[in-house]
Amino acid sequence: MSSHHPAPGVDGRQLQSLVDRHADLPGALLPMLHAIQDEFGHVPEQAVPVIARGLNLSRAEVHGVITFYHHFRSHAPGRHVVQVCRAEACQAVGAVALEAHAKKCLGIDFHETTADGAVTLEAVYCLGNCAVGPSLRVDDDIVGRVTPERFDAIVAELRAEVSA
Amino acid sequence: MNTRIYVPVDSTALSLGADKVAQAIAAEAAKRGIAIELVRNGSRGAFFLEPLVEVQTPAGRVAYGPVQPKDVAALFDAGLVTGGSHALSLGLTDEIGYLKNQERLTSARIGLTDPLSLDDYIDHGGFVGLDNALAMSGADVVKEVTESGLRGRGGAAFPTGIKWNTVLGAVADRKYVVCNADEGDSGTFSDRMIMEGDPYCLIEGMTIAGIAVGATQGYIYLRSEYPHAFATLKEAIHRARAAGWLGDNVRNSGKAFELEVRLGAGAYICGEETSLLESLEGKRGIVRFKPPLPALEGLFGKPTVINNVISLASVPTILAQGGAFYRDFGMGRSRGTLPFQLAGNIKRGGLVEKAFGVTMNELIHDFGGGTLSGRPVRAVQVGGPLGAYVPASQFDLPLDYEEYAKHGAMIGHGGIVVFDDTVDMAHMARYAMEFCAIESCGKCTPCRIGSTRGVEVIDRIVANEQRGRNIALLQSLCDTMLNGSLCALGGMAPYPVLSALNHFPEDFGVDKTEAA
Ligand SMILES: Cc1cc2nc3c(=O)[nH]c(=O)nc-3n(C[C@H](O)[C@H](O)[C@H](O)COP(=O)(O)O)c2cc1C
Ligand code: SF4
Ligand code: FES
Numbered sequence: 001m002s003s004h005h006p007a008p009g010v011d012g013r014q015l016q017s018l019v020d021r022h023a024d025l026p027g028a029l030l031p032m033l034h035a036i037q038d039e040f041g042h043v044p045e046q047a048v049p050v051i052a053r054g055l056n057l058s059r060a061e062v063h064g065v066i067t068f069y070h071h072f073r074s075h076a077p078g079r080h081v082v083q084v085c086r087a088e089a090c091q092a093v094g095a096v097a098l099e100a101h102a103k104k105c106l107g108i109d110f111h112e113t114t115a116d117g118a119v120t121l122e123a124v125y126c127l128g129n130c131a132v133g134p135s136l137r138v139d140d141d142i143v144g145r146v147t148p149e150r151f152d153a154i155v156a157e158l159r160a161e162v163s164a
Numbered sequence: 165m166n167t168r169i170y171v172p173v174d175s176t177a178l179s180l181g182a183d184k185v186a187q188a189i190a191a192e193a194a195k196r197g198i199a200i201e202l203v204r205n206g207s208r209g210a211f212f213l214e215p216l217v218e219v220q221t222p223a224g225r226v227a228y229g230p231v232q233p234k235d236v237a238a239l240f241d242a243g244l245v246t247g248g249s250h251a252l253s254l255g256l257t258d259e260i261g262y263l264k265n266q267e268r269l270t271s272a273r274i275g276l277t278d279p280l281s282l283d284d285y286i287d288h289g290g291f292v293g294l295d296n297a298l299a300m301s302g303a304d305v306v307k308e309v310t311e312s313g314l315r316g317r318g319g320a321a322f323p324t325g326i327k328w329n330t331v332l333g334a335v336a337d338r339k340y341v342v343c344n345a346d347e348g349d350s351g352t353f354s355d356r357m358i359m360e361g362d363p364y365c366l367i368e369g370m371t372i373a374g375i376a377v378g379a380t381q382g383y384i385y386l387r388s389e390y391p392h393a394f395a396t397l398k399e400a401i402h403r404a405r406a407a408g409w410l411g412d413n414v415r416n417s418g419k420a421f422e423l424e425v426r427l428g429a430g431a432y433i434c435g436e437e438t439s440l441l442e443s444l445e446g447k448r449g450i451v452r453f454k455p456p457l458p459a460l461e462g463l464f465g466k467p468t469v470i471n472n473v474i475s476l477a478s479v480p481t482i483l484a485q486g487g488a489f490y491r492d493f494g495m496g497r498s499r500g501t502l503p504f505q506l507a508g509n510i511k512r513g514g515l516v517e518k519a520f521g522v523t524m525n526e527l528i529h530d531f532g533g534g535t536l537s538g539r540p541v542r543a544v545q546v547g548g549p550l551g552a553y554v555p556a557s558q559f560d561l562p563l564d565y566e567e568y569a570k571h572g573a574m575i576g577h578g579g580i581v582v583f584d585d586t587v588d589m590a591h592m593a594r595y596a597m598e599f600c601a602i603e604s605c606g607k608c609t610p611c612r613i614g615s616t617r618g619v620e621v622i623d624r625i626v627a628n629e630q631r632g633r634n635i636a637l638l639q640s641l642c643d644t645m646l647n648g649s650l651c652a653l654g655g656m657a658p659y660p661v662l663s664a665l666n667h668f669p670e671d672f673g674v675d676k677t678e679a680a
Contacts, residue, residue: 026464027426029446034388034427055446068448069429071388087350087599088545088592089581092508093536125432125599127389128353129179130581131211131506131513140391144179 010044019047019054028055029065033072042073077120078113080158083137086123089130098134099123101148105155118159166199167245168220172275174207174360175392176353181232182215188233189217192240200245206361208275209515210262218257221247227254262531267493268517270478271354271503274361280399282407285364291409293483297372298417305376306332309479311487313499318344318435318472319547319576319652321498321565324479327469330459331377334467339379341370342444342463342470345386345393346428346435349548351507351579355473357515359386359393362477363400364409367423369476371414372483373469374421382423383463385440388430397425432549432603436651437470439605450605451651472577474503495521498564508544508581509535524559528582539584543668545592547576549599550656552663553589572663574656589668593661594622600657610645611654617641618661625672635674638665 018039022032032051036043043066052059066072084099106114106121113120129135132144138154146154171177171186186202193200208216213229217239226247228239235252242250254260277284285291297305310325331339343366347355358366370382386394401423404410412420426444428434434443438452441463462468478500482490491499498520504527506513511533518527528534528541535541543553552573561567568575583592597618604612618641624634642658649655670676 027444027446030429030443031426033429065446065448069431071428071430088549088595089351089507089579091592091595092581092583092587124389124430125603126348126350126352127175128347128356129176130351130353130508130579131510132176132180132214133508135179137389142175142179142392144176 010040010046012046014039015044015047015050019050023054029057029062030069033066033069037072040076042076044076045074078117079161080118080139081120081122081137082155082158083122083124083127085125085127085129085133085135085137087126087130089126090133090135093133095134098146098148098151102151105148105152116159119155166201168201168203169193169245170203170205170218170220170225171215172207172361173204173279173392174214175356175390176211177207177214177216178392180214180230184233185215185217185231185236188236192236193245196240198240198245203278205277206274206279207357207515208257208260208263209271209357210260210512211514212512213254213260216254217244219244219247223247223256225257227257227260228252229254262512262514262516265531266517267501267519268503269481269490269493269501270365270474271357271362271515271517272481273365274357274515277362279361279363279396280403282364282403282409285362289484290364290480291368293480294368294372294375294409295415296483297375298415298419302332302376302378305372305483308487309376309482312482312490313487313494313497314475314478314482314490315498315565316472317474317478317502317577318437319349319574321575324471324475327459327471328373328377330457331379331467331469334460336467338381338464338466339377340463340466340468341373341377341379341382342441342468343370343382343384343476344435344437344440344470344472345384345390346432346440347387347390347473347577348432348435349551349577349579351545351581352505352548352577353507354503354505354515354578356390356393357503358473358477359384359390360396363396364404365477365480366397366473367400367404367410369479370423371410371421372479373471373476375414375417375419377467377469379467379469380420380422382421383444384423384425385428385434385444386425387428387435394425394427401425432599433605433651433653436653439651440470441468448605450607453650474577493519494564495519495562496564496566498566502563502575502578504563504578504580506532506580506582509537509584510582511536511538520564521562523562524554524580527563527580528559532582535582535584537584537586539586541582542585542587543583543589543664545581545583545660546579547574548579549596550574550652550659551576551579552659553592553667554663555667572659574659589664589671590622590626590673591671593664593672594619594626596657596660596664597622600653604653605651608648608650608654610648611650611657614641614645614654615657618645618657622661622672628673631673635665635672
C-alpha cells in the first residue's frame with residue numbers, strides 16, 4: 001500500500017511553485033488543486049489566496065470550487081486514506097455492513113481520522129470494481145471482495161507500517 | 165523464444181491480487197531457471213476468473229484461474245509453461261464459453277494485448293480506422309459514423325453522427341473533442357476497461373473525431389476514482405505522440421490533433437456534459453442551460469464534440485470495417501453492440517459485449533450464472549443510479565433502447581446490477597434519493613430540496629407514519645422532480661424510486677393488491 005501523505009505542514013514556496021506551474025493551463029484550477037492536494041494531502045486554507053492571485057479569481061470563487069468537489073479536502077488526512085464504496089453494486093453484496101464494520105473497527109465516522117493518525121475514512125460512490133464488491137480504495141490501490149476480516153487485516157497492515 | 169505468460173493489470177484483477185501473482189510467477193520461474201516473458205495485459209473481462217493467468221502455447225493461449233500466489237508453485241509443477249493440466253486449468257482461453265459467446269467489436273482487443281504496446285495495438289488491427297479516415301474528407305468520415313447507426317453510449321443514446329455533423333458545420337477558429345470518462349454509474353466499468361486495457365483505441369477514436377470535425381485539441385475528462393486508468397492514459401498519450409500518432413502533423417497528414425487527460429474530483433454530476441465542460445474550464449460543475457448545444461458553444465465557448473468513452477472507442481472499428489458492418493449488428497434503432505457490465509450480486513460478473521437485442525435472462529443467467537449468493541434474483545438496476553429497478557417478470561425483454569424506454573426503464577451505459585431476494589427495495593429507493601441529494605449541483609429546487617424531502621418521506625413510509633398519505637406525497641414529489649428539473653439527475657432519480665415502489669410495494673409496507 002503505497003502513497004503516503006506527507007505530515008501536515010505546508011511549505012509556502014512549494015505552494016507558490018505549484019500554482020505558478022499550472023497557472024497558464026486552459027482551465028487551470030482543477031489540475032492546480034489536484035497538484036496541491038497530491039503534495040500536501042489536502043488543500044490548505046492558506047492556499048486559497050495564493051491560487052486566487054495566481055488565476056486572477058476571487059477567494060470566494062476558489063473556495064466555491066474547492067467545496068463543490070467531494071475529492072478536495074480542507075484538512076490534512078491521516079497517513080492513509082481508506083474509502084468505502086457505498087454505491088448500489090457494492091450494496092448488493094454487503095457494502096452497508098462493511099461500512100458499519102469499518103466505522104466501528106476504526107471508531108470513527110466518514111471524514112474523520114483515527115487517533116493514531118493512521119487512517120482517514122471516506123465514502124466513495126463506485127470505483128468501477130462493481131463485479132467483485134464490496135470494494136475499497138486504500139490510497140491508490142483498489143481492493144475487491146472485502147469481508148470484515150479482510151478489512152481488519154488491511155487496517156492492521158496500514159497501522160504496522162513504520163511512519164518515516 | 166521465451167514462453168509468454170500473461171497476468172492482467174486491470175484494476176479489478178489488481179483488486180484481487182494480480183500483482184502478487186505476477187511477482188510469484190516471476191520469482192518461481194527464476195528459481196527454476198525457466199526463462200519467461202511476463203506480459204501484463206488488460207483483463208479479458210471474466211472477472212470471476214481473475215486473477216486469470218494465461219500461457220502462450222502452440223495451440224493457443226491456455227488459461228488458469230482464479231490464481232492465488234500460493235497456487236503458483238503447484239502450477240509450475242503441473243507444467244504451467246507448456247499449458248499443463250491443473251485443478252485451475254480452464255483450457256484454451258478462446259474456448260471459455262463466457263468469452264466465446266460474446267460479440268466483441270469495441271472491446272475486441274482488451275485482454276489480448278499489452279495495453280501500452282503500440283506494436284501489439286497495430287498487430288491487432290489498430291490504427292486501420294485512423295489511416296482510412298486520414299484518406300477521407302471530414303464529411304465522409306461523419307457520414308460513415310452516421311451510417312453505422314452508432315448512438316451515444318454515455319446514457320442519452322443520441323446519434324453520434326448527427327452530433328459530429330453539427331460540429332463539422334460550425335465555423336470557428338478552434339474546436340474541441342471532449343471524452344466523457346466520468347463513468348459515475350454504479351455497476352459500470354467498460355470505460356475503465358478500455359482506458360486501462362486498450363487505451364490506444366480511445367486515442368484513435370478521438371483522433372478520428374478530431375479529424376472528422378476539424379478539431380485540433382482533445383481532452384479526456386477522467387474521474388479521480390480511476391488512478392490506474394489515469395496512469396495508463398498519460399503514458400499511452402505520451403507514447404502515441406512520440407510515435408507520431410498525435411501532435412501537429414498526425415502521421416504526416418498535415419492534420420493536427422493534441423490530447424490531454426484531466427482529472428475530475430469526485431462529483432457524479434460532472435458526468436453530465438455541460439457540468440463536465442464547466443469543470444474542465446476550472447469551475448464548479450453547475451449544469452448549463454441548453455441551448456446553446458455544446459456542439460455549437462461547448463468548451464471555452466467553442467464547438468465541441470463530447471462523447472462517452474465507449475462511443476469514441478467504437479469509432480475505429482466503424483472506420484476500419486465500414487458503417488454497414490457495424491450497423492448489421494443489433495435490432496430496431498439500436499444498432500451495433502454494447503459492452504454490458506454484469507455487477508452486484510452475480511456469480512460470473514464481468515464484461516459481456518453483445519449485439520442489442522440480447523435479453524436480461526441471457527445476460528444474468530446464461531452468462532452470469534445467477535446470483536453470487538445462490539439465492540433467487542429479485543431485481544436488477546439497469547442504467548446506473550438513475551435507472552429503474554426491473555423485476556424478474558421483465559427479464560425477457562430485448563435490450564433495445566426503445567423497448568426499454570417503453571417500459572419506463574433505460575439501458576444507459578449498460579450497467580446491470582443484480583440483487584438477490586434479501587434486498588430491501590425501500591432501502592434502495594431511499595438510497596436513490598440520498599444519492600441525488602449528495603450529488604445535486606444545486607441549480608434547481610426540486611432536485612436539491614426534493615431529494616432530501618424524498619429521503620424523509622421514505623423514512624416515514626417505512627416507519628408506518630401515515631403511510632398512505634406519505635406514499636401519495638412521495639408520488640407527487642417524484643412528479644415535481646420529473647417535471648421541474650433541468651437535467652436527468654433530478655429528472656430521473658424518481659425512476660429507481662417509483663419502480664421500487666411499483667414493483668415491490670410490500671417492501672414499503674404496502675399490500676401488493678392495493679398498490680398503484
Ligand atoms: C447526472 C448525469 C450523469 C451523467 N454521467 C455520465 C457519465 O459518467 N459518462 C458519460 O459518458 N455520460 C454521462 N452522462 C451523459 C452526458 O450528459 C452526455 O449525454 C454524454 O456525455 C454524451 O456522450 P455520448 O453521446 O457519447 O453518450 C450523464 C448525464 C447525466 C444527466
Ligand atoms: S436537476 Fe439537479 S443536478 Fe441537474 S441541474 Fe438541476 S439541481 Fe443540478
Ligand atoms: S459500486 Fe462499488 S465499485 Fe462500483
